[in-house]
Amino acid sequence: MGRQATSLLDVKDVLEERKAHILVKAAGCSGGRICCEKESIAGSISQRACVYCGARVVLNPITDAVHLVHGPIGCASYTWDLRGSLSSQANLFRNSFSTDLREQDIIFGGEKKLSAALEEIITGYKPTPRLIFVYATCVVGVIGDDIEAVCRHQEKKHGLRIIPVKSSGFVGAKPMGYKLACAALMDLMGDGPPGKQPGVNILGDYNHGGEAWIIEGYLRKIGVKVIAKITGDSTYDQLLKAPSATLNIVECSGSMAYLTKQMEEKFGIPFMKVRFIGFEDIRDSLVKIADFIGGPAMVARAVRLADEEQARIGPIIEEYKKKLTGKTAAVCVGGTYKAIAMIRQLKEFGIKPVFIGTQHGTAEDYKIIHDFSADGAVILNDTSPTEIEKYIKEKKPDLFVGNVKERTLSLKMGIPFVDFNHDRKYPLTTYEGMINFARELHLTANSPVWKWAGSDLESAGRVHHDVSHLKVRLAP
Numbered sequence: 163m164g165r166q167a168t169s170l171l172d173v174k175d176v177l178e179e180r181k182a183h184i185l186v187k188a189a190g191c192s193g194g195r196i197c198c199e200k201e202s203i204a205g206s207i208s209q210r211a212c213v214y215c216g217a218r219v220v221l222n223p224i225t226d227a228v229h230l231v232h233g234p235i236g237c238a239s240y241t242w243d244l245r246g247s248l249s250s251q252a253n254l255f256r257n258s259f260s261t262d263l264r265e266q267d268i269i270f271g272g273e274k275k276l277s278a279a280l281e282e283i284i285t286g287y288k289p290t291p292r293l294i295f296v297y298a299t300c301v302v303g304v305i306g307d308d309i310e311a312v313c314r315h316q317e318k319k320h321g322l323r324i325i326p327v328k329s330s331g332f333v334g335a336k337p338m339g340y341k342l343a344c345a346a347l348m349d350l351m352g353d354g355p356p357g358k359q360p361g362v363n364i365l366g367d368y369n370h371g372g373e374a375w376i377i378e379g380y381l382r383k384i385g386v387k388v389i390a391k392i393t394g395d396s397t398y399d400q401l402l403k404a405p406s407a408t409l410n411i412v413e414c415s416g417s418m419a420y421l422t423k424q425m426e427e428k429f430g431i432p433f434m435k436v437r438f439i440g441f442e443d444i445r446d447s448l449v450k451i452a453d454f455i456g457g458p459a460m461v462a463r464a465v466r467l468a469d470e471e472q473a474r475i476g477p478i479i480e481e482y483k484k485k486l487t488g489k490t491a492a493v494c495v496g497g498t499y500k501a502i503a504m505i506r507q508l509k510e511f512g513i514k515p516v517f518i519g520t521q522h523g524t525a526e527d528y529k530i531i532h533d534f535s536a537d538g539a540v541i542l543n544d545t546s547p548t549e550i551e552k553y554i555k556e557k558k559p560d561l562f563v564g565n566v567k568e569r570t571l572s573l574k575m576g577i578p579f580v581d582f583n584h585d586r587k588y589p590l591t592t593y594e595g596m597i598n599f600a601r602e603l604h605l606t607a608n609s610p611v612w613k614w615a616g617s618d619l620e621s622a623g624r625v626h627h628d629v630s631h632l633k634v635r636l637a638p
Contacts, residue, residue, distance in 0.1 A: 176549060179203045184549070185541040187532055196528045198543045202335065207546045209567050210521045212331035214299050215241060216339020220417050221295050221327070221346060222255055223247035223368045223393045224401070228283055228291045230259040232276050232309060233299025238262075246586050247369045247394050254291065259283060263301060273307050280316045280324065293398045294324045295346065303330025323398070325349055336496075337416065337522055344421035347392065347401065354405025354429055360455060361387035363407045365422060365433070366414030369394025371589040377438055380448060380592075384463040386455050392421070405429040409454055411436045411447075416497035416522060439503040439591045440510050441472055471593040479511070482600035487512030489607055492554055492572075494545055494564035495582065498523030498531060503591075504563065504582075505534045511600055516557040519545035547571055561607040576615040578606045 176184065182197035202208035214233075218241045222229055231238040238260035249255070261279045263272050276296070284290060298309050309326045317324040325346050329339050362381065367374045374394040381388055390396060390404035410425060410433040412418050422433040434454065436447035445468040452464035491513050495501050498520050505515050518531055519542040531541055540553045550568065554575060562572040565583045572579040580602050582590060589595035590602075 176552070177203060177206055180206055180546075180549070183543040185528070185532065187535050187537055187539045187541070195525070196532075196541060196543055198523050198525055198528055200544075202544055206544070207548060208521075208544055209546065210544065211336045211339075212300075213334050213336065213339040213342065214297055214329040214331050215244075216336035216417075217297060217327050217329040217343040217346075218339070219245060219368070220340055220343035220393060223249075224293070224295075224396050224398070225249040225255050226252040226291070226397050227255055227293040227295055228257070228259055228287070229255065230261070230276075230279060230283065230294055230296045231299065232261045232272065232279075232296055232302050232307065233263055234301065235260050235262045237297075237299045245368050246371060246583075248372050248375075248587070249369075249395055250375070251395070251397060268301055268305055271305060271307060272302065273309075273312050276307065276309060276312050277316065280312070284316070284320050284322070290322070292322050293350070294322070295327055296324060297327045297329050299329070300331040303328070303332065323350065335522070340417040341420045344418065344424065347421055348424050348428070350398075350401055351405055352402075355403060357406060358408055359387070359389065359406050361389040361407050362409045362411050362451065362455065363390045363392055363404050363431070364388060364394075365392045365410050365412045366416075366418040367391065367394050368414075371586055371595070373438070373589045373591050373595065376589060376592040376594055380467065381451065383467055384448065384452050384456075385460055386451060392418070405431070407431055409434060409451070411451055413437065414497065415499045435499070437499075437503045437506075440507040440596070441468075441476075442510070443503060443506060444468065444593065445472075475593055475597055478597055479600055482604050483510075483512045485604050485608055486600070488514075489560040490514050490516045490557070492517035492519075492550075492557065492559040492562045492564070492577070494519040494550065494562070494568045496521050496565065498527030502527065502530050502534065505531065507596070507599070508563070509534075511603065513561075513603070515539060516559055517550075517553050518542070519550060521545065551575065561603065563603075576612065578609065578612055580606050 180203055185196045202210055214237060222245055238258045242258040243256050261272060261275050267275055296309055296313055313324040313326045327342050327346050329342050364374060364377060374391050378388045389407040390400045392404060410422055410431050412422055412433050412435050415435050425431045426433060434450060437443035438447060448464040448468055449461055452460040491508055493501060493504050493515050495504060501518055501520050508515055514536050517540045518535060521544060523543060542549055550571060554577060559577065561578040561580060562568065563580045563582055569579050569581060588598055590599045
């Protein structure tokens with residue numbers, strides 16, 4: 163005991179400057195440090211998304227809002243309906259609006275085109291939208307269009323909310339987009355309604371496959387009222403009521419970190435991190451919420467609900483666990499908070515994660531990942547395809563759980579792939595989602611197709627390049 167986790171200081175095929183971002187858990191270690199919360203290193207082929215994408219993924223699920231992208235058509239096309247967020251009400255958010263900037267607009271400025279686009283949307287779209295978000299893309303930041311002035315003018319002229327989001331991609335990475343989106347939400351909420359009401363806001367759930375509806379159902383059963391969902395299946399009116407809640411429960415802490423702090427400071431709403439993935443985390447989350455809102459009687463209802471659900475789906479999960487126990491997995495997700503939940507869920511299914519990669523995360527979260535991981539597990543911050551391929555070859559996992567960016571690489575290497583991406587239309591979290599997730603893991607990992615998939619990683623015929631001799635000049 164007492165040994166530290168080791169970084170890979172002698173690895174090949176990894177840029178020298180990247181070695182501090184890679185950690186291997188040593189047997190009996192007491193913890194370890196990994197370099198994180200830094201800008202991507204030039205030449206590493208980072209998989210991180212841009213600032214605009216970060217802002218769009220947070221705000222896009224607001225169902226009755228118009229999302230106008232001020233920039234080239236490609237930016238709007240790439241992010242059109244990019245989350246699998248379901249709506250119980252309006253579907254306006256599924257439309258993609260763009261100013262479609264061309265060469266002439268970039269030379270002479272795009273403010274007139276933005277103003278004309280807003281006029282067309284407001285006067286021509288029926289029913290007239292009450293809320294419009296205008297996103298600045300990279301080229302708009304370069305040419306210096308004053309989108310704030312254009313939005314302010316149109317807002318005053320037509321009497322509706324038009325909120326600019328200055329999300330030019332070069333001002334940072336995806337987390338900066340999260341922060342800008344949260345700032346836009348605070349702008350939208352204003353001073354909030356007077357008074358408080360006992361209830362919660364659900365933050366950081368984007369209603370993938372209806373997961374926010376399921377969680378809201380759990381809370382209703384134990385007597386907790388949901389004031390607003392931020393932002394899955396949310397509406398303009400619902401968001402205006404959010405400041406009246408007594409507690410914010412936060413699922414995706416990465417995307418909602420700034421908003422939780424701002425709402426606590428301005429509206430006095432405390433926040434609580436929760437996870438609805440896996441038996442243990444769901445039970446703990448329900449009990450913590452019940453204890454805060456209603457005390458012992460509500461806690462008893464939460465425990466009873468967790469017991470009933472576990473008794474209902476436990477036998478089903480046990481059947482899948484028999485077919486999954488002993489398998490190993492690689493996990494690649496966007497943030498560390500989801501990675502922690504994923505590790506715990508896979509372990510409940512009898513699966514051992516041997517590789518965990520994320521794009522962003524805090525030192526505190528990486529320490530938790532390290533402590534939850536098995537000896538020998540490789541942990542990466544700001545993953546790249548080259549590094550993923552290298553460690554997949556070394557660890558030879560039985561399956562890969564990741565997002566769309568890793569799908570092609572995994573399948574080319576003959577590794578069964580389970581898609582945990584945002585665009586799915588069925589739940590993979592909550593009790594209902596656990597059954598779906600276990601079934602998908604089983605059907606994927608145990609499919610006979612992999613016998614003919616060429617899964618011999620050493621003879622897959624790919625060309626590898628040793629880049630260990632390269633040096634990268636870092637920006638001052």
